Amino acid sequence: MIKRWLEQYASPFALGKMGIMGMNRRNISYISRYNPRRLYPLVDNKLKTKEIALNAGVTVPDLIGVIEFQHQVSHLWEMVKDWPGFCIKPAKGSGGKGIVVIVNHDRQSFVKPSGKAETIGDLERHVSNILAGLFSLGGKPDVALIEALINFDDVFDGFSYEGVPDTRVIVFKGFPVMAMMRLSTDASDGKANLHQGAVGVGLDINTGRAIRAVQFNLPIRYHPDTGRDLLELKVPYWEQLLSLSSSCYEMSGLGYIGTDMVLDKQKGPMLLELNARPGLAIQTANGAGLVPRLRKIERLGKKITLTPEERVAFSRKEFASEVES
Template sequence: MALWSLPKFTRPRVLSSKGIMGMNRRNIDYISRYNPRRLYPLVDDKLQTKRIALASGVTVPDLIGTIRQQHQVRHLAEMVSEWPGFCIKPAQGSGGKGITVIVRHDREYYTKPSGVQETIDDLERHVSNILAGLYSLGGKQDVALIEALINFDDSFEGYSFEGVPDTRVIVFKGFPVMAMMRLSTDASDGKANLHQGAVGVGIDIGTGRAIRAVQFDQPVEHHPDTGRRLSELQVPDWETLLRLSASCYEMSGLGYLGTDMVMDKLRGPMLLELNARPGLAIQTANGTGLLPRLRQIEALNSSRMSVEQRVAYAREHFSIPVTAATPTAASAG
């Protein structure tokens, strides 16, 4: 039980003493300081992120097409007719809102991972809502992206329920400082959203192995739907994933960001999206605070370090012993 048990701290002073970073400090000391606002469109718009990723040689899911105008919605069925499965997402959505995944179809009924079937009218209505800005940041008019499905790596079988598990890595000044996997559950409706009930698994930066796991901020040992023991989770091709995440620093120009990666069994690590305002729940999943690691990087003269050197430094200095037991909350100011 030592791997997963963790005392719960709630008072801001206690959290701060344990290195837990709160939202105010994140916003003022790191996001505002290291992320120029002029660069936000590169990560807030998934289509722009895809373009800069491809230009930098970073693997991303295949783009089937885009729908920008209402009159194009009626072409959706034709656009996806030759694709056995696909994903519809808003270009400027956040938190997984507005994403619809179709795993198979017969051109009449379109089946979601849960088994629920949609008609083309249902999907067209959803795309229209995306264009109207129902899911976008600030309610602005948006673009619908139609992407190919990800064939997630077989090594994750049983670790996620009706959804693709993804890996969030916090990258600071090009150093991967903390990582977690988000595993979808029945409670999260097959989406890797921790607030909706997905499981967050802290991942050791040094090895790619699970440190501990939480659901709704409470430690768990097994996946609630599949029963798979979470302490056995190991992310394959971990070195490559870290290098890709670290390279997003040069790619985006953002000093403090979250990279969301998936493992495709055919194409390896693949970038889903970037986040200029990554959440703080990753500290709960890891059972440790971000602040000591961020301060350690700030004290370095790292301007001439390569991606490989930054990854090697992070793996050496930020690996956590599996017996570590540290605080679980991330709400300090």
């Protein structure tokens, strides 16, 4: 995505001047330097992430069940029959691959957000594919998580199409440095995946207000399916959401992470997952580069004793949209 932006909008010199971070710098200067490899399993496996989050007192979606072995696949119906909606996802999947969302069922037809219906046999085959590693990192055998649906806040009505909007915050050494909201579309099949056609909305780190929106790497103003003005978007409970993202630094031990969160109508901000190798498209959504912000944090020194709340206050002041550096 950054490459496409380079080809369409700017020369390498201009991108460097904007502080845009590329893949090599991200991998060498930040991921390999600040993320100990021994901790990767904590975030590469959604079940382990859920466990460390619960131990840290962080709210996560309810876990209905786990299917680890093929002989358990036939138990799927017993797991989900009393849940009006649910989500099936691979524990080690990435980029939204292998996730199936069911919004309602009549015990025979299981309806996806698009309106397409699946049978229990279809869902069992999907779970078998998850176990075989079809969607996992490196194609390794996996386990399937069945989670309760998120009842997303009405404040986002019209901003997302057939899917739950989520907020990605890049956290460096415990400081939230850049944020965006990912909104599903018809093109993305109800998933908040920018590569599949979801909309990315850059957010002011100080207020949670929209500052820019893109789809397929191109600036847009209105949601392609609902027509909603994307620049009207403002994320409520913003300070609480930033504090949650900041606390993931202590929770995971990783210095450079992407935190994916949602806003549930009853439970408020909750953590979906963590990413030890967050993508770079957040820069496109914000129209700003990560490098100046990361360098500002590095200049604070190696030993930082601030609390998550103090780190959030620092970021809101230093990285507000009107205070670009």
